[in-house]
Amino acid sequence: MRAATPLLWALGACSGSGDRRSVDVLVITVDTLRHDVIDAPGYAELAARGTRFTEATTPFPRTTPALASMWTGLLPARHGSQEVGEPVKHGVSVVRLFQEAGYTTLAMSGSGVAGPKQGLDDGFEVFEVVSDPRAHAGADLARDLLPWSPDGPVLLWVHLTDPHFPYLPEEALDAPVCRELGERAADRELSRAAVFGDRDGVSSMALEDCRVLYAAEAAAAADQISGLVEALDDPVVVLTSDHGEALGEWGLFYEHGPHVHDSAVRVPLLVAGPGVPEGETRETLVQLQDVGPTLLRLAGLPVPEDLDGQDLFEASPRDHVAAVSGSALHPTLTGVLRAGRASKRNCLHVTPYSLCTDGFFDHQADPTHRTDLTGTLPLVEGPMARAAEAWPAERARQLMVRTATHKLVATPWAFGVQHNLYALPDEDTPVRDTRLEAELRALLPSQPGEGEEGDEEALRALGYVE
Numbered sequence: 001m002r003a004a005t006p007l008l009w010a011l012g013a014c015s016g017s018g019d020r021r022s023v024d025v026l027v028i029t030v031d032t033l034r035h036d037v038i039d040a041p042g043y044a045e046l047a048a049r050g051t052r053f054t055e056a057t058t059p060f061p062r063t064t065p066a067l068a069s070m071w072t073g074l075l076p077a078r079h080g081s082q083e084v085g086e087p088v089k090h091g092v093s094v095v096r097l098f099q100e101a102g103y104t105t106l107a108m109s110g111s112g113v114a115g116p117k118q119g120l121d122d123g124f125e126v127f128e129v130v131s132d133p134r135a136h137a138g139a140d141l142a143r144d145l146l147p148w149s150p151d152g153p154v155l156l157w158v159h160l161t162d163p164h165f166p167y168l169p170e171e172a173l174d175a176p177v178c179r180e181l182g183e184r185a186a187d188r189e190l191s192r193a194a195v196f197g198d199r200d201g202v203s204s205m206a207l208e209d210c211r212v213l214y215a216a217e218a219a220a221a222a223d224q225i226s227g228l229v230e231a232l233d234d235p236v237v238v239l240t241s242d243h244g245e246a247l248g249e250w251g252l253f254y255e256h257g258p259h260v261h262d263s264a265v266r267v268p269l270l271v272a273g274p275g276v277p278e279g280e281t282r283e284t285l286v287q288l289q290d291v292g293p294t295l296l297r298l299a300g301l302p303v304p305e306d307l308d309g310q311d312l313f314e315a316s317p318r319d320h321v322a323a324v325s326g327s328a329l330h331p332t333l334t335g336v337l338r339a340g341r342a343s344k345r346n347c348l349h350v351t352p353y354s355l356c357t358d359g360f361f362d363h364q365a366d367p368t369h370r371t372d373l374t375g376t377l378p379l380v381e382g383p384m385a386r387a388a389e390a391w392p393a394e395r396a397r398q399l400m401v402r403t404a405t406h407k408l409v410a411t412p413w414a415f416g417v418q419h420n421l422y423a424l425p426d427e428d429t430p431v432r433d434t435r436l437e438a439e440l441r442a443l444l445p446s447q448p449g450e451g452e453e454g455d456e457e458a459l460r461a462l463g464y465v466e
C-alpha cells in the first residue's frame with residue numbers, strides 16, 4: 001500500500017465530494033502466457049479473489065495488435081496494428097480517459113514491440129521499456145514508478161515477458177535439451193525458423209523439457225503478482241496475456257502468430273478487486289478488447305460508445321468471437337502458405353517447393369535455401385508464381401470464428417481457401433456440418449490489407465528478423 005494513502009483518507013482530502021477516492025487499477029499482462037498454465041500459486045490466489053474467464057481469446061495472436069485491442073477496445077481491423085511491431089493507427093487508448101479523469105498513469109513494458117514506438121504509450125504519463133526479461137526485474141521497476149505521494153488514483157500497466165522463447169528461467173531445473181535449444185537460439189546458432197518449424201526434429205525432441213522450462217517462466221511471472229497488488233491501494237486487477245504459445249500444436253513449436261489454433265488464441269483472464277465477484281468462473285466468450293470498457297466501468301468512468309469491446313460482465317454475452325493470424329515472418333517456416341513480410345524477403349510454400357523473393361527452392365531437400373532452382377521446373381514454378389500474385393504476403397493469414405462449441409478455420413492455400421470445422425476442444429480432426437459451416441463462414445473476419453513494416457530493430461531483438 002502506498003504510504004500516503006491512509007493520511008489522505010484521515011484528512012478527508014481525497015475528493016471534493018467526500019466520496020471514496022477512485023479505485024486504483026493494475027493491469028498485468030504476461031507475454032505469451034498460455035491459458036492452461038495458470039495453476040501456479042500466484043495466479044490461483046488472484047483467481048480465488050476474483051473472477052476467472054475460462055474462454056477468453058485474443059483477436060490476433062501477436063503482441064502489438066493484441067495489446068492495442070486491449071487498450072483501445074477496438075479490433076485490429078479498426079485500430080490498424082495488424083502485425084507485431086506495427087503501430088496503432090486509429091482509436092484512443094482508454095488510458096487517456098483515465099488520465100483525463102485524474103489518474104496518474106504509469107507503464108512498464110518488457111517488450112520492444114509493446115511500447116511508445118507502436119503508440120501503446122497513448123495516455124501514459126510515464127512509460128518505461130526495459131529489456132530485462134526477468135519477471136522480478138520488471139516488477140521491481142514497475143513498483144519504482146509509483147509515486148510516494150500521489151494526489152489521486154493510479155493506473156499501472158505492467159507487461160512482463162518471461163515466458164517468451166527462448167525459455168531460460170533462472171531457476172535451476174533439470175531440462176537440458178530445451179535449455180540447450182534456447183541457448184543455441186539465443187546465440188543465433190540456430191535460426192528461429194528452424195526452431196519454430198521443428199527442422200530435423202530439433203524442437204519436438206525438446207518438448208518435454210520445454211514444457212518444464214515454459215511452466216517455470218510462467219510461474220516466475222505469477223510470483224510477482226501479489227507484490228504488485230500490494231503496492232497499490234486495493235486495486236482493481238486484471239491479469240491476462242497478449243496471446244498464448246504453441247507447444248507443437250499444428251506443427252508449430254515455441255511460437256505464436258502464424259496460426260489460429262487455441263494454443264495461441266486462448267489467453268488466461270483474471271479480474272479481481274472492488275466490484276468484482278469473488279471466486280467465480282465464467283465461460284462467456286470474451287476477448288481482449290473487452291478489458292478497457294470493463295476497467296472504465298469498474299472505475300466509475302463513462303465508457304465510450306462505438307467500441308468493439310464490451311463489459312466482461314455484460315449480461316448479454318456474445319455468441320461468437322473471431323481472430324486473424326499473423327503472417328509467418330520466417331521465410332523457411334513451412335506449414336503455412338506464406339512466410340515473411342511484404343517488403344522483405346518472403347516465400348510462398350507449396351510443399352516441397354518455396355517460391356521466394358530471391359529465388360525458387362526445394363525447402364525439403366534444401367531448408368536453408370542455398371540452391372536456386374529458378375527456371376528448372378517451369379510446370380511448378382509457373383502456377384506458384386500466379387498463386388503468389390493472388391496471395392500477397394500480408395494477406396495470407398488464417399481466419400477463425402469460434403462459438404462455445406465449434407470453431408471454423410479458414411486457411412489459405414495456393415489455389416483457394418480451405419475451411420475446416422472443429423468440434424472443440426478437438427482441433428486435429430475436422431467435423432462435417434454443412435449448415436453450421438455456412439453460418440460460421442458468414443462471420444469470418446476479413447483479411448487484413450497490405451500492412452506497414454513494423455519496427456525492424458525491435459523485431460530483430462525478439463528474433464523475428466534474421
Ligand SMILES: [Zn+2]
Binds near residue numbers: 031032062063242243
Ligand atoms: Zn507477445
